[in-house]
Amino acid sequence: MQIIANGISLGAVLFLMGSGLALLLGAMGVLNLAHGAVYMVGAFVTSTLAVDQGYPLVVAILGAAVICAALGLALERLFRFIPGRPNEQILMSFGLIYVLANLAQWIWGPIAKAPFRISWLEGAVQIGGVSVPANRLAIAVVGFAIALMLWLVQDRTRVGAMVRAGMDDAEMTKGLGINLDRVVLAVFVLGSAVAGIAGGMGGLVLGANTNQPMEVLLMALVVVVVGGIGSVPGTLVAALVIGLLDAFSRDRFPEMSSVMLYLLMAGVLVLRPTGLSGRTA
Amino acid sequence: MPLLEIDAVGRSYGGVHAVQDVSFNVKAGEWVGVIGPNGAGKSTLFNILGGQVKASSGHVRLAGRDVTRLAPHRRYRAGISRSFQISSLFPDLTVREHLTLACRQNHRWSMVRGWRGDRVLAARVDELLDTWDLGRNDGVELPANMSYGAQRRLELAIAVSAQPSLLLLDEPNVGLTASECGDLRDRVAELGPETAVIFVAHDMDMVMGWSDRILVMHQGQLVADDTPEAIARNAFVEEVYLGAEPIVA
Amino acid sequence: MTTVFTQLRRKVPVLVLLIGALELPFLLSSQQESLLTRALIFAMMAASLDLAYGQAGLYSLGHAALAGVGGYTAWLLMVRYGHESFWYLIVAAALASALASLVFALVSLRARGLYFILVTLALGQMVSNLAQQWDFLKTAQAEAVTGIYIPSLGLGEDWHSGTLYQFVLVLTALGLFTIQRIIGSPLGLAFRGSRDNEVRMEALGYDVWRYRVVAIVLSGTLSGVCGALFAFQSGLISPTNIGVATSGLLVLMAIIGGSGTRYGAFIGGILVTLLQFYANQWSMERAPMIIGGLFIVTALLLRFRPKVAGALRSLTRGRVSHAVA
Structure with a gap:
């Protein structure tokens, strides 16, 4: 049971990360490998606000979201400035990872921050006679809430329609007078x-x-x-499968745990190169 | 037995039929023009013949052999060669390198032997440079620095270097003057009386002049398959293609 | 038109450079010799990466892992199984890397375009993680494996930093020569053709997929040799050595020097290795900032490269290279 809770909460985090990466890559053709660095900044900022300064967790996370949105804006400027070719995007991503990681070390010190202890999320919650750690439950709830929101945005709104159109055919979208640059900016900031x-x-x-x-x-x-590209449900399923696989293999074969993910990826590629949702760019 | 048999070939993209239930045969040595308004499915048909797009239904047979599922490089070896629009030359390769690539398929794999040292290959490339009138600067020239006519000749030279039995030409006349176009035709004709040619073109004079037979496509379907004279008299063709819509080259 | 004379004239500067470089140990401290040896090994790794990356257009971010397979194989055979012949170890490292590259190619080539990049990154990390977690590839719970040293050539040689440098220099020259032969051969031409226009190549009868597999395997095999040399020289090899960060650096080396050109990746490899060394000397803590800055500046300035290359070429009136824009 603990394993499933671990897996689902990790899956929720992975979903949040994967959807941003997939949107940029699939819809916009932008390879932003610095996406993980944004995650790190969010984690450090939350740690400062919630753990060190004692703000409520919700406030701290909103603060992290705002700072990371601003960072996304800056990243979008940088990626806009270079030609959209793999060479430039790879170099830019790696450079940003180096610089942001080193900057974080400068600001927050070389010692890793321990998992945040938030008093009201200590302990466990009883769901149907099963005890689930409260912090993991919170992660899953927030993850699924955002998943639902993203799905609604992509499925029901004008921006979402533009993103879907961009995914299908960038040229045609431009022909329809949709400003793709704006959409890229929106995806960068939101992601x-x-x-x-x-x-x-x-x-x-x-x-x-x-x-x-x-x-x-x-x-x-x-x-x-x-998960393949362009479907929120596909990414969600993939994130959950991978979260669960990781939690399970950490428990059963710790020696091979992190290799399992990549083996799963290799297996999916060999059997079904378009991913679970059946679409690639 | 016809050289090429197209049997009820179709291709759809998410419910939209780009090509639907197209059937026709081409005999050895026959020259067939394909016409139709933009979006009629000509390009898709060409891609199905060349193997770049897989047919979702129907069969393509070359000399009796089913090639429907064959990858493009295998079709080339089976005798189908095609030209593309001008932009499909290799931007960073010189004329000499283009021809070397085209000829090398007829040689065996030579791993690390420098091609400058391969005399047979070099002689063949020199010969091609000469016949196709591409020898300016000893062939050390990039496509971007060449005239349209020369680019076209290069495109054709690499398409026919393996003596295909069926040659597919995708708008071979674009950007060419009338005399260059005639020159192109003579060069293709030199491949011999057995080589069949299928080409797409928008220039009606050229299509009428080159073709033994004309295929007319409209909304993914084959609406006429006849001699140039009959096509010129066909009222339906005139309505869907020749008269009603402006012809865009 | 190529006469014996012009062929010789082309080769003379290379030979002079090689002989000059061979004599360098007379001028250098042993620390500098080691640094140069390290630079040569990484430059060779970058040059072999560029066979796939620049020539065949396969943007691989997992290359260090393929070199790592060579390094770990050499370590395994030497430390675990007691083999001490240089020739045996280097051939084994090359074979192991060839096999690993084949698997790497078969999996990664299932993905297209930008996804190929993601998959190579993940596969590279997988190898690094395997080295980190699998007890079979660890000594005494430490991250790095140690106990490897420069094996014997069987010629009664006397290994010290100077002779090792000279030996690696000769090997590097051989490796570079091999790469030049591949680039200049029909095979290299087919790599560039597949890179520039896959559809056209297939319509010319080329099985592009097969050429890509060959490019990755050749490139991986050569870097496996480099990985083994790295392990011999360092006396250790660690999961970080073969991880994603190193793969990224190799890509930086190739691009800075001129990916897809004849000697670009090699020169870039020397430059970046030296720069990284001196950055670390200046400040261990802030060196990543300099390296990261170099990545970003290169990304920003890369588009001006054709102009710079063109200007350089007209200055030296060199031969037409196969530069990619």
Whole structure:
């Protein structure tokens, strides 16, 4: 039971990260490997506000979301400035990871932050006779709430329609007079804010450290490859499967746990290269 | 037996039929023009023949052999070669390198032997540079620095270097003057009386002049398949294509 | 038109450079010799990466892992199984890397475009994680595995930093020569053709997928040799050495020097390794900032490269290279 709770809460965090990455990549053709660095900033900011300064967790996470949205704005400027080719995007991403991780080390020190202890999320909640740790429950609830919200935005709103159109055919979308640059900006800012929230919530069980840009990015990109592109439900299912697989294998074969994810990814690629949702760009 | 048999071929994209239930045969040595308004399915048909797009229904047979599921590179080896629009040349490769790539398929794999040192290959490339009138600067020229006519000749030269039995030409005349266009035709004709040619073009004079037969496509379907004379008299064709809509090249 | 004379004229500067570099140990401290040896190994790794990355257009972010397979294989055979012949170990490392690259290629080539990049990144990390977690690849719970040293060539040689440098220099020259031969061969031409226009290549009868597999395997095999040399020289190899960060650095090396050109990746490899070393000397803590800055500045300025390259070329009136824009 503990394993399932661990898996679902990790899955929720991965979903938040994966959806941002997938939107940028699938809809906009932007390879932003610095997405994990935004997560890290969100985690550190939440740690400062909630743990050190004693603000309520909700306020702290909103603060992290705002700061990460601003960071997303800056990233969008940088990515806008370079030609949209793999070479430039790879270099820019790696550079940002180096700089942001080092900056975080400068500001918050070289020692990793322990999982945040928030008094009202200590202990466990009884659901149908099963005891679930409250912090993990909170992560899952927030994750699913945002998943629902993203799904509604993508499915029901004008921006969402533009994103879907961009995913299908960028040229045609431009022909229809939709300003793709605006949509890219919106996705960058929204995606980064969500990554900030993911960092804040994830910090409840993972803390904050400067290896996270790569670690979180890698798990998120496995989610993207497994889930395929352009469907919120596909990403959600992939994130949950991967979260559960990770929790399960950490428990059963710790020696091989982090390899399992990649084996799953390789397996999905070989059997079904378009991912679970059946679409690729 | 016809060289090429197209049997009820169709291709749909998410419910939209780009090509639907198209059937026709092409005999060895026949020149067939494909016309139709933009979006009529000509490109999709070409891509199905070349293997770039898989048919969702129907069969394509070459000399009796079913090639419907064959990958493009295998179709090329089976004898189907195609040209593309001009932009499909390799931007960073010189003329000489284009021709080397095209000829090398007829040689065996030579891993690390420099191609400058391969005399047979070099001789063949020199010969092609000469016949196709591409020898300016000893062939050390990038496509971007060449005239349209020369780019077209290069495009054709690499498409026909393996002596295909069926040649597909995608708008071979775009950007060419009338005399260059005639030159192109003569060069294709030199492939021999057995080579069949299917081409897409918008220039009606050219289509009438080149074709033994004309296929007319409209909304993904084959609406006419006849001699140039009959097509010119066909009222329906005139309505859907020749008269009603402006012809866009 | 190529006469014997012009061919010789092309080779003379290279030979002079090589002989000059061979004599360098007379001028350098042993620390500098080690640094240069390290730079040569990484430059060679970057050059072999560029065979896939620049020539075949396969943007791989997992290359360090393929080198790592070579390094770990050498360590395993030497420390666990007691093999001490250089030739045996280097061939084994190359074979292991070739096999790993084959698997790497078969999985990663299932993904297209930008997804290929993601998959190579993940596969590279998988190898690094395996080295981190699997007890079989660890000594005494430490991250890095140690106990490896420069094996014997069987020629009664006397290993110290100077002779090792000279030996690695000769190997590097051989490796670079091999890469030049591949680039100049029909195979290299087919790599560039597949990179520039996949559809066209297939319509010309080329099985593009197969050429891509070959590119990755060749590139991985060569870097497996480099990985083994790295382990011999360092006396250790760790999961971080073969991780994503190193793969990223290799890409930076290739691009800074000129990805897709003849010697670009190699020169970039030397430059970046030296820069990283001196940045670390200046400040261990802030060096990542400099490296990160280098990544970003390169990304920002990369679009001006064709102009710079063109200007350089007209200055030196060099031969037409296969530069990619």
